[in-house]
Structures are given as structure tokens and as C-alpha cells.
Amino acid sequence: MNESEFLAGYDPRAYPAVAVTVDVVALTIRGGELHVLLVQRGEQPYAGRWALPGGFIRPGEDLPEAAARELAEETGLAERVHIEQLASYGAPERDPRMRVVSISYLAFAPGLPDPRAGSDAADAAWHRADRLPELAFDHERILGNGLERARDKLEYTPLATAFAGERFTISELRAVYETVWGVPLHAGNFHRKILSVPGFVESTGETTESGGARGGPRAKLYRAGDARLLHPALLRPAREEEVR
Amino acid sequence: MNESEFLAGYDPRAYPAVAVTVDVVALTIRGGELHVLLVQRGEQPYAGRWALPGGFIRPGEDLPEAAARELAEETGLAERVHIEQLASYGAPERDPRMRVVSISYLAFAPGLPDPRAGSDAADAAWHRADRLPELAFDHERILGNGLERARDKLEYTPLATAFAGERFTISELRAVYETVWGVPLHAGNFHRKILSVPGFVESTGETTESGGARGGPRAKLYRAGDARLLHPALLRPAREEEVR
DNA sequence: CAAATAGTGTCTGTCAGACAATATGCC
DNA sequence: GGCATATTGTCTGACAGACACTATTTG
Numbered sequence: 001m002n003e004s005e006f007l008a009g010y011d012p013r014a015y016p017a018v019a020v021t022v023d024v025v026a027l028t029i030r031g032g033e034l035h036v037l038l039v040q041r042g043e044q045p046y047a048g049r050w051a052l053p054g055g056f057i058r059p060g061e062d063l064p065e066a067a068a069r070e071l072a073e074e075t076g077l078a079e080r081v082h083i084e085q086l087a088s089y090g091a092p093e094r095d096p097r098m099r100v101v102s103i104s105y106l107a108f109a110p111g112l113p114d115p116r117a118g119s120d121a122a123d124a125a126w127h128r129a130d131r132l133p134e135l136a137f138d139h140e141r142i143l144g145n146g147l148e149r150a151r152d153k154l155e156y157t158p159l160a161t162a163f164a165g166e167r168f169t170i171s172e173l174r175a176v177y178e179t180v181w182g183v184p185l186h187a188g189n190f191h192r193k194i195l196s197v198p199g200f201v202e203s204t205g206e207t208t209e210s211g212g213a214r215g216g217p218r219a220k221l222y223r224a225g226d227a228r229l230l231h232p233a234l235l236r237p238a239r240e241e242e243v244r
Numbered sequence: 245m246n247e248s249e250f251l252a253g254y255d256p257r258a259y260p261a262v263a264v265t266v267d268v269v270a271l272t273i274r275g276g277e278l279h280v281l282l283v284q285r286g287e288q289p290y291a292g293r294w295a296l297p298g299g300f301i302r303p304g305e306d307l308p309e310a311a312a313r314e315l316a317e318e319t320g321l322a323e324r325v326h327i328e329q330l331a332s333y334g335a336p337e338r339d340p341r342m343r344v345v346s347i348s349y350l351a352f353a354p355g356l357p358d359p360r361a362g363s364d365a366a367d368a369a370w371h372r373a374d375r376l377p378e379l380a381f382d383h384e385r386i387l388g389n390g391l392e393r394a395r396d397k398l399e400y401t402p403l404a405t406a407f408a409g410e411r412f413t414i415s416e417l418r419a420v421y422e423t424v425w426g427v428p429l430h431a432g433n434f435h436r437k438i439l440s441v442p443g444f445v446e447s448t449g450e451t452t453e454s455g456g457a458r459g460g461p462r463a464k465l466y467r468a469g470d471a472r473l474l475h476p477a478l479l480r481p482a483r484e485e486e487v488r
Numbered sequence: 489c490a491a492a493t494a495g496t497g498t499c500t501g502t503c504a505g506a507c508a509a510t511a512t513g514c515c
Numbered sequence: 516g517g518c519a520t521a522t523t524g525t526c527t528g529a530c531a532g533a534c535a536c537t538a539t540t541t542g
Contacts, residue, residue, distance in 0.1 A: 018264050018301070020334070020345050057262070059343070063334040088332045088347045090264070090307040099303070101264050101345070103332045171521075189505055191522065196503085210513080216520025217512035231482065232503070238475065415494075433532060435495060440530085454540080460493025461539035476530070 019100045022066045023054030023139065025086060025146030026075070026107040029163050033128050034179050036143060037074060037115065038135070040123035045096050046136035052143065053124070054102065067105035074115050074124050081109040082162040086146055094138050106146045108162045130182075154180055156233040158200050161224035167204055169219035170194055171212075181236055193234060199227030263344045266310045267298030267383065269330060269390030270319070270351040271424075273407050277372050278423050280387060281318060281359065282379070284367035289340050290380035296387065297368070298346065311349035318359050318368050325353040326406040330390055338382050348386045350393055352406045374426075398424055400477040402444055405468035411448055413463035414438055415456075425480055437478060443471030 026037035038050040053074045057066040067083055083105055090101040115124035127133065129147060132140075153159045160176045161168070174190045194200055201222035208218045270281040282294040297318045301310045311327055327349055334345040359368035371377065373391060376384075397403045404420045405412070418434045438444055445466035452462045 018262060020262050020264065057334065057345075060336045062336060063332065063345070085331055087329055088307065090301065090347065092304045092306060101301075101307070101347070103334065103345070169521085186505070186507095187520080188507085188522075188524095192524095193504075212514075212520055214519050215512085215514040215517090217522080219521060235504085413494090430532070430534095431493080432495075432497095432534085436497095437531080439495095456493055456541080458492050459490090459539085459541040461495080463494060479531085481532095 017098060019095075019098060020057050021054050021100055021102045022057060022063060022070060023052040023102050023104045023142060024067050024071050024083075024107055025052060025104060025143055026071055026109070027129070027146070027150055027163075028109050028111060028126065029176060029179050030111065030126060032175065032179060034130070034147075035126040036129050036132070036147075037071075038125060038127050038133075039074065039115075040125075041136055049136040050127070050133045051136040052104075052139045063103050064105070067103075067107070071105075071107050075109075077109065080162075081107055082159065083107045086142070086149060089138055089142060091138070102142070104142045104146065106149055108150065108159060110163050110165050151180055151236070155235055156230050158224060158227055158230060161201070167206070167221045167223050169208060169221060170201075171219060173201070173222075177234070183237055197227070197230050197232065197234070199225040200230055201225050261342060263339075263342060264301050265298050265344055265346045266301060266307060266314060267296040267346050267348045267386060268311050268315050268327075268351055269296060269348060269387055270315055270353070271373070271390070271394055271407075272353050272355060272370065273420060273423050274355060274370060276419065276423060278374070278391075279370040280373050280376070280391075281315075282369060282371050282377070283318065283359075284369075285380055293380040294371070294377045295380040296348075296383045298348075307347050308349070311347075311351070315349075315351050319353075321353065324406075325351055326403065327351045330386070330393060333382055333386060335382070346386070348390065350390045352394065352403060354407050354409050395424055395480070399479055400474050402468060402471055402474060405445070411450070411465045411467050413452060413465060414445075415463060417445070417466075421478070427481060441471070441474050441476065441478070443469040444474055445469050 024037070028035050028037075037053055039053045041047055041049050041051050053070050055066075055070055057063065061069070063085070064083060067085075068081075071077075071081065071083070086104040086106045088101060088103045090099075092099060094100060094102075115126070132143070134140075135143065150159070154177060160173055160180075163176045163180075164172055170191050171187070173194060174185055174187065177190070178185055202225045204221045204223055206221045208221065211218055268281070272279050272281075281297055283297050285291055285293050285295050297314050299310075299314055301307065305313070308327060308329070311329075312325075315321075315325065315327070328351075330348040330350045332345060332347045334343075336343060338344065338346075359370070376387070378384075379387065394403070398421060404417055404424075407420045407424075408416055414435050415431070417438060418429055418431065421434070422429055446469045448465045448467055450465045452465065455462055
């Protein structure tokens with residue numbers, strides 16, 4: 001049976017209600033560590049459990065719009081945030097109350113502030129991505145997919161610049177890669193490689209005001225370039241275990 | 245407002261109904277050309293227009309399950325078909341009748357048969373991917389995303405073997421790449437490269453019964469190997485225009 | 489035999505990674 | 516001064532793409 005026949009013979013309003021939500025995997029870097037935004041549920045089911053921020057789509061609201069709204073409600077920020085669709089989840093029993101299909105979104109932003117305290121959830125906070133509490137629903141799976149997507153996208157898109165500020169040094173950019181990938185990178189090789197990718201970064205002509213905290217020369221400042229894809233890509237160190 | 249508070253204060257059944265459908269971008273290779281499965285709509289809106297096969301999810305049915313069912317209803321095939329989630333679309337006006345959120349799936353299979361004639365739609369047929377009719381709804385966009393995903397996945401996964409038969413020659417595999425990418429590849433270099441990727445293909449020890457139709461030696465036969473990712477990847481010839 | 493195809497060998501340029509070297513600025 | 520960091524240079528091995536070559540089979 002296909003869509004046209006189905007529509008002809010069925011009134012979907014007669015079906016059990018299907019709810020559509022968006023859930024947001026919001027990532028930021030704070031203090032050199034990758035953090036994820038979580039809210040603490042105030043209601044059953046999973047009351048008290050941490051969960052991804054999200055909620056029902058509203059009439060007349062497009063999906064990315066709903067994701068941006070959910071994120072803005074928790075962080076107060078809507079600008080300078082990169083947001084993209086991740087995947088959808090619709091297992092029949094993923095929410096015990098009713099059939100809920102969730103569209104997940106991935107958001108990246110530089111140094112986001114603490115979540116707005118008095119918004120609505122019991123609590124909202126940034127959690128270190130490597131020390132996560134137990135999550136409600138299937139949010140652990142969604143979050144895992146979001147982290148993996150973020151790691152992948154650093155390879156072939158200039159996404160890392162979305163984690164850095166307006167102007168940044170090559171070392172700061174390297175810190176983003178090291179944080180998200182969780183591996184140390186060779187400073188010299190990284191430096192040369194970044195500058196060899198056309199359109200990744202462009203020089204501002206400026207340098208930092210002073211050297212590093214523990215010494216070193218002033219570093220040149222760059223801003224994001226106009227490349228949408230990195231060519232050649234910055235490949236992660238080989239992950240043999242993922243190949244088979 | 246987040247999910248918990250929303251649920252506390254709102255009854256989603258009071259909202260205008262939201263319908264959830266799956267739409268399938270099914271790809272196969274027939275006669276050396278990439279083809280897409282389309283059904284012709286019998287009902288308004290877009291009556292007579294071609295569209296992607298798809299339909300409403302059913303109670304108790306998971307999303308991939310629904311996609312596999314829709315595909316099987318049109319092709320009669322469910323085995324040897326690779327299927328994966330593509331993206332979701334939920335613009336408020338994408339279906340003029342009501343709010344419809346569609347989860348799209350991508351399916352690949354070797355030489356699928358003609359669609360089942362008397363199934364249900366006004367008509368169902370394979371269309372060449374380079375000669376598509378005007379499509380209903382936002383299906384042109386969905387289909388475009390599906391084709392792009394397929395091209396990408398050939399680069400870093402052994403997906404091409406899903407388009408080939410159980411046993412295949414390197415030349416047949418090359419034809420898959422050339423068809424999906426739409427570019428000619430160098431036979432000698434391709435041959436050497438395929439064999440250099442660990443786990444991509446494994447030899448069966450057999451050869452074809454005879455040489456090619458227009459001459460040439462018998463080719464060795466291979467089957468798909470156990471690699472899930474290609475390392476190193478088979479990169480498409482550089483696409484400068486896509487970088488910026 | 490001519491043409492087409494399978495499969496291999498060689499060469500060159502690019503690039504990643506290891507390592508070294510130099511310069512600058514904080515303590 | 517001693518140390519950490521920024522930036523550049525050198526070398527090596529892997530690999531992609533161009534090209535050439537041999538062997539095999541069809542018509």
C-alpha cells in the first residue's frame with residue numbers, strides 16, 4: 001500500500017496520536033573539555049533523570065525552527081550557533097506514554113554560557129561529554145550519534161571554527177580538534193596542514209596581545225574562511241577497530 | 245519550554261493531527277544506468293504526478309520496518325537490500341492536506357525486478373536518475389539528497405558491492421562506481437586500488453566462464469569482504485565547485 | 489589477425505607524519 | 516636564563532593518477 005491509496009482509504013486522525021518532537025544535542029567547549037547540554041526532567045516518566053533538551057513541534061513551525069527554539073529557550077543564544085539535522089528515532093516503545101517520533105538536531109557553538117536558570121526544566125546544565133549521567137528514553141543513543149557525527153564533520157568541514165571565537169589562533173583551533181577527537185595532535189604538522197587547506201582560515205593580519213600564559217611568541221589571528229568543505233580533509237588518526 | 249513541562253501542560257491530542265510517513269529513495273542499476281523507483285499518484289493532490297514510494301507508519305511499527313515494508317510492497321523484494329535512514333522533512337506546508345513529517349530512507353539493491361504491476365498505485369516504475377519527471381511534494385529535494393548520499397557512501401563504505409551480484413568482477417564493480425558517480429574511471433588504477441583496500445573484496449578463486457562480449461581474458465570473480473569502512477577511501481575526482 | 493579487456497609495472501606529484509630548527513615571550 | 520610556544524623546514528613512506536605494457540579471449 002502506498003501513500004496515495006493509504007490516504008484514500010484511511011483517515012489518519014482515526015489512528016492513535018503520533019507526537020513529533022525535536023531533541024537537540026548541543027555541544028560546546030568549556031575549559032578545554034567537550035560539554036553537552038542536558039536538562040533534568042521534572043515529570044514522570046524518568047522524573048529526575050537527565051535528558052536532551054527538546055519538545056513538541058508547534059503548528060506552523062518547521063523542524064530546524066523548532067530545534068533552534070528549544071536551544072534558545074535553554075541557552076538564551078540563537079546567534080553564532082551552527083545547527084543541523086542528525087537523525088530520527090521512532091521505535092514504538094521509546095516513550096512509554098504514547099507514540100513519539102523524535103527528530104534530533106546537532107548544535108555547535110563557541111563557549112556557550114550557563115543555561116538559563118529559571119527557564120522551565122527542573123534543572124539545566126552543561127555536562128562533560130566523557131562523564132555523562134544515565135539519560136532518559138533513548139537519549140544516550142541519540143547523544144552518541146551526535147558525538148560521532150561531530151567528530152566526523154571536523155574531518156571534512158570547517159566546523160571546528162564554529163567552536164572557536166570570531167578570531168582565533170591556530171593553536172586554539174588545534175585545541176578544538178584535540179578536545180573533540182580526544183587525541184593529541186602534532187603542533188607543527190597541524191599548523192602547516194591548516195594553512196594548506198584553501199579557504200579554511202584567513203589571516204586577519206593581527207596577532208594576540210601577548211604570548212601564551214607560559215611563554216611563547218604572539219600568535220597570528222585568523223578568522224573562518226569561505227570553504228564549505230575541507231580539501232584535502234583533516235583525517236583522524238587511523239581507527240583500525242572501526243574498519244571491520 | 246522543554247519536553248517535561250510541555251507534556252505537563254499540554255495534551256498533544258488537542259493539537260492538529262501530525263502524520264508521520266516514510267518515503268523511500270530506492271536505487272538500483274539497470275542496463276548500466278542508475279535508476280530510482282517512483283510511483284504515480286492516483287489521488288489529489290498531485291494526482292498523476294510521480295512520487296517516491298512511501299506511506300504512513302503503522303501502530304507498533306518501527307521506522308526502518310515501515311520503510312522496508314513500503315519497499316517490499318512495490319518491489320516484492322526484501323532480501324539483499326541495504327536500507328538506511330536519510331533525513332527528515334517537516335516544513336509546515338509540504339503537504340497541502342495536513343501537517344506531515346516524512347522520514348526518508350535510502351535503499352540499494354542489485355538489479356531489482358520491475359515493480360509489481362497490480363499492487364496499488366496508479367503505476368510504479370524505475371526511472372533513470374538522470375531523466376526524472378517532475379515530482380510531487382518536496383520529493384525532488386529528498387531524491388537529490390538520496391543521490392548525493394549514495395555518491396558519498398561509495399567513497400568510504402563497501403556499498404558498491406550491494407549494487408553488484410553475489411559474485412562480481414572488478415570491472416563490474418568499476419561499472420557501479422562509474423554509473424553512480426557519472427564519471428569514467430581508469431581501469432588499471434581502479435583495479436589496483438580495489439585490491440589494495442583490506443577487506444573490500446575477497447577472491448572466490450573462480451573466473452568468468454568466458455571473456456568479455458567483445459574479447460578479453462576471463463576475469464577473476466570476487467565476493468564482498470568483511471570491511472565496513474574502506475581504508476583508504478576511494479575518493480571521487482576532485483569537485484572544485486562543491487568546496488566553496 | 490585486430491580489437492577489446494584483465495591485470496601488472498613504473499613514474500611523478502601530493503600529502504601525512506616524524507623530527508628538527510629557529511624565533512619569541514613569560515616566569 | 517630557562518622553558519613553553521609559534522612557526523617553518525626537512526625527510527620519508529603511502530598513495531593517487533598518468534601512462535605503458537603484457538597476456539588472453541572474441542569475432
